Amino acid sequence: MSESTVRYSQRGGARAMKGFLRQFLSYGGAQVGLVCLVFFLVVAPIPNILVGPLQTAINATGDFLAPPSGEHLLGTDEVGRDVLNLVVHGARISLTIALLATVISLIVGTTVGITAGYYGGRVDVWLMRLTDFFFVMPSFVLALVITPVVLEVMGRGGEILGFRPSPFVILVVIGLTSWAFVARIVRSQTLSLKERTFIDRARVAGSSNFSIMVRHILPNLVPQIAANGALVVAGAIYVETSLSFLGLGDPLQPSWGTLLSLAQRAGAASAGAWWYLGAPGVCVLTVSLSFVLIGNALDDTFNPRRRVIP
Amino acid sequence: MPDTADILRLESLQVHFPIQGGLFDHVLGRPAGAVRAVDGIDLNIGRGEIVALVGESGSGKTTVGRVITKLAQPTGGRMLFEGRDMTSVQGSSALRPYRHRVQMIFQDAYQALNPRHTVFDVVAEPLRSLRLVGNASQLTERVSEALASAGLNPPGDFFARFPHELSGGQRQRVVIAGALAVRPGLIVADEPVSMLDVSIRAQILQVLVALRDKHNMALLFITHDLPLAWLIADKIAVLYLGKLVEIGSADDITFNPRHPYTVALRNATPQVGANAGRAELRGLQGEVPSAARVPKGCRFHPRCPLAFDRCKQEEPPAIEVGPQHMSACWLAA
Ligand SMILES: Nc1ncnc2c1ncn2[C@@H]1O[C@H](COP(=O)(O)OP(=O)(O)OP(=O)(O)O)[C@@H](O)[C@H]1O
Ligand code: SF4
Ligand SMILES: [Mg+2]
Numbered sequence: 001m002s003e004s005t006v007r008y009s010q011r012g013g014a015r016a017m018k019g020f021l022r023q024f025l026s027y028g029g030a031q032v033g034l035v036c037l038v039f040f041l042v043v044a045p046i047p048n049i050l051v052g053p054l055q056t057a058i059n060a061t062g063d064f065l066a067p068p069s070g071e072h073l074l075g076t077d078e079v080g081r082d083v084l085n086l087v088v089h090g091a092r093i094s095l096t097i098a099l100l101a102t103v104i105s106l107i108v109g110t111t112v113g114i115t116a117g118y119y120g121g122r123v124d125v126w127l128m129r130l131t132d133f134f135f136v137m138p139s140f141v142l143a144l145v146i147t148p149v150v151l152e153v154m155g156r157g158g159e160i161l162g163f164r165p166s167p168f169v170i171l172v173v174i175g176l177t178s179w180a181f182v183a184r185i186v187r188s189q190t191l192s193l194k195e196r197t198f199i200d201r202a203r204v205a206g207s208s209n210f211s212i213m214v215r216h217i218l219p220n221l222v223p224q225i226a227a228n229g230a231l232v233v234a235g236a237i238y239v240e241t242s243l244s245f246l247g248l249g250d251p252l253q254p255s256w257g258t259l260l261s262l263a264q265r266a267g268a269a270s271a272g273a274w275w276y277l278g279a280p281g282v283c284v285l286t287v288s289l290s291f292v293l294i295g296n297a298l299d300d301t302f303n304p305r306r307r308v309i310p
Numbered sequence: 311m312p313d314t315a316d317i318l319r320l321e322s323l324q325v326h327f328p329i330q331g332g333l334f335d336h337v338l339g340r341p342a343g344a345v346r347a348v349d350g351i352d353l354n355i356g357r358g359e360i361v362a363l364v365g366e367s368g369s370g371k372t373t374v375g376r377v378i379t380k381l382a383q384p385t386g387g388r389m390l391f392e393g394r395d396m397t398s399v400q401g402s403s404a405l406r407p408y409r410h411r412v413q414m415i416f417q418d419a420y421q422a423l424n425p426r427h428t429v430f431d432v433v434a435e436p437l438r439s440l441r442l443v444g445n446a447s448q449l450t451e452r453v454s455e456a457l458a459s460a461g462l463n464p465p466g467d468f469f470a471r472f473p474h475e476l477s478g479g480q481r482q483r484v485v486i487a488g489a490l491a492v493r494p495g496l497i498v499a500d501e502p503v504s505m506l507d508v509s510i511r512a513q514i515l516q517v518l519v520a521l522r523d524k525h526n527m528a529l530l531f532i533t534h535d536l537p538l539a540w541l542i543a544d545k546i547a548v549l550y551l552g553k554l555v556e557i558g559s560a561d562d563i564t565f566n567p568r569h570p571y572t573v574a575l576r577n578a579t580p581q582v583g584a585n586a587g588r589a590e591l592r593g594l595q596g597e598v599p600s601a602a603r604v605p606k607g608c609r610f611h612p613r614c615p616l617a618f619d620r621c622k623q624e625e626p627p628a629i630e631v632g633p634q635h636m637s638a639c640w641l642a643a
Pocket of ligand 2: 569609614616617621640
């Protein structure tokens with residue numbers, strides 16, 4: 001491509017981007033969601049700088065189940081660890097698992113959905129059967145099935161991509177159970193896109209099926225994928241929390257769900273230690289709500305017609 | 311005439327779409343039947359010839375165009391391109407040489423353009439996927455040349471535009487540029503001006519005629535508008551319910567029509583605007599029958615003012631009524 005082409009298309013792209021952002025940011029939900037999200041995304045990568053290394057029963061600094069004070073802003077847990085320290089470290093684990101699982105499910109879901117919708121026929125039938133299987137598969141059951149396999153492969157002390165076995169299982173389980181949702185949406189969009197005349201034109205222009213899927217259909221799916229991707233993250237955070245709460249978490253890499261589970265087992269509720277349950281609980285709620293708000297705002301931005309109907 | 315004198319030959323071409331039968335039909339073992347969109351047509355297009363395919367809505371014009379451009383598969387008959395049988399060739403790589411020679415222009419240019427592709431992408435797409443250019447500067451050159459031939463000047467100003475940043479006429483010019491970029495031998499144009507303002511139509515038609523004059527491209531011009539067909543075409547083929555009822559030179563069909571349907575078409579006053587194809591034909595009773603229930607005998611007999619007994623029983627063959635002039639009507643026998 002010539003120099004002028006490149007320059008021109010950047011200008012066109014920048015203009016489209018600006019219009020999109022103006023529209024997106026005009027939604028109150030999007031603003032609230034973005035502010036919360038940016039806060040957590042800034043905090044999550046640097047827990048050691050903010051609150052020091054992750055505390056354990058050995059290097060715990062406080063009393064047992066002490067309420068919030070100047071020294072421990074969010075109180076302490078049943079072995080004297082600082083809850084703020086735990087929650088900030090938990091942010092990193094929770095967000096990493098949720099975002100990575102979402103990436104897995106978007107890639108798998110989009111690939112399956114486009115292929116099924118575009119080829120139709122028998123390919124569609126079989127891929128959709130597979131999708132429905134994973135759609136109804138309860139994540140907890142899948143986790144129970146996968147855990148022994150992963151433990152066998154990596155051993156109890158091993159790590160994959162920096163994850164210990166339990167968080168890794170949770171990551172895989174969420175990825176495997178949430179792609180079906182994406183695949184269904186992508187498939188139904190593909191079904192209507194492939195009937196459009198520009199697909200016929202692409203075929204007459206000699207484009208292969210692969211290039212039609214990648215260059216013509218995929219770019220038109222970006223809005224749906226982005227909007228639903230945000231909802232998938234929200235779902236992933238919930239599932240991560242519940243799986244950890246049910247005891248699948250790893251105390252050495254505690255997520256918010258793991259903290260809730262520990263608090264529950266320590267009898268935080270009956271002991272009146274609201275800070276111990278409340279801190280991770282509020283974090284889970286805030287982050288998933290942010291993603292839902294952002295997802296809905298994205299959806300409204302991309303589908304202007306939906307805005308008219310309340 | 312030797313095979314290679316014509317760029318394209320359709321022989322008894324047939325496209326039947328199966329009708330999905332209801333549950334009842336299935337249980338009772340009733341055959342579900344078919345929509346006979348194209349029901350056995352013979353048509354030749356010469357090199358550099360402009361042929362108009364004329365017919366009412368639902369007569370099967372688009373389906374013929376889609377078969378020729380390999381977007382639909384015929385259920386019967388043959389299609390020969392430059393003497394080679396293309397009827398059953400399928401798959402994007404096997405079709406590459408054919409795509410290089412046969413291109414298409416669509417009725418609704420807005421629908422025919424991917425909203426997320428720039429004008430440059432659109433025109434470059436066939437050049438890239440058919441591997442017709444070696445490097446980027448060659449590509450830019452070919453794209454510019456095509457845009458200029460389609461009347462978009464200066465071409466560089468349009469490279470980065472998206473479809474929604476163009477006028478209707480400009481969009482159709484982009485589609486035309488994409489089709490002519492590969493320098494094809496035949497372009498199928500499916501109602502290319504029916505969605506455009508009357509003021510722009512003449513310019514677009516000029517672009518199409520210039521292609522033939524300069525590059526000897528053949529053109530299959532699909533339209534429901536007989537006067538327009540006369541204006542642009544050398545030869546006119548009149549389609550009724552999936553069958554060609556009359557073929558002849560543009561002048562013969564317009565001034566000396568021999569088939570009662572062509573006569574009715576000529577007498578119809580086309581309305582200006584997109585609905586013209588659905589205009590009532592003066593002197594014709596009734597609606598166009600559905601292609602799923604083609605009348606027995608001459609398929610035009612329920613609406614023909616001149617129908618007689620034989621028409622209800624036997625289907626008339628194509629009968630030569632003059633030099634290069636055929637009519638499928640018992641009255642011509
Ligand atoms: N994919 C399909 N499946 C079933 N029937 C079809 C299909 N495509 C076309 N038909 C039917 O075939 C007949 C001819 O359709 P076609 O689109 O070729 O007509 P046309 O002459 O182009 O009409 P128009 O002027 O409205 O564009 C119609 O009865 C139509 O309903
Ligand atoms: S064959 Fe008969 S019904 Fe058919 S067009 Fe001729 S006169 Fe009319
Ligand atoms: Mg049509």
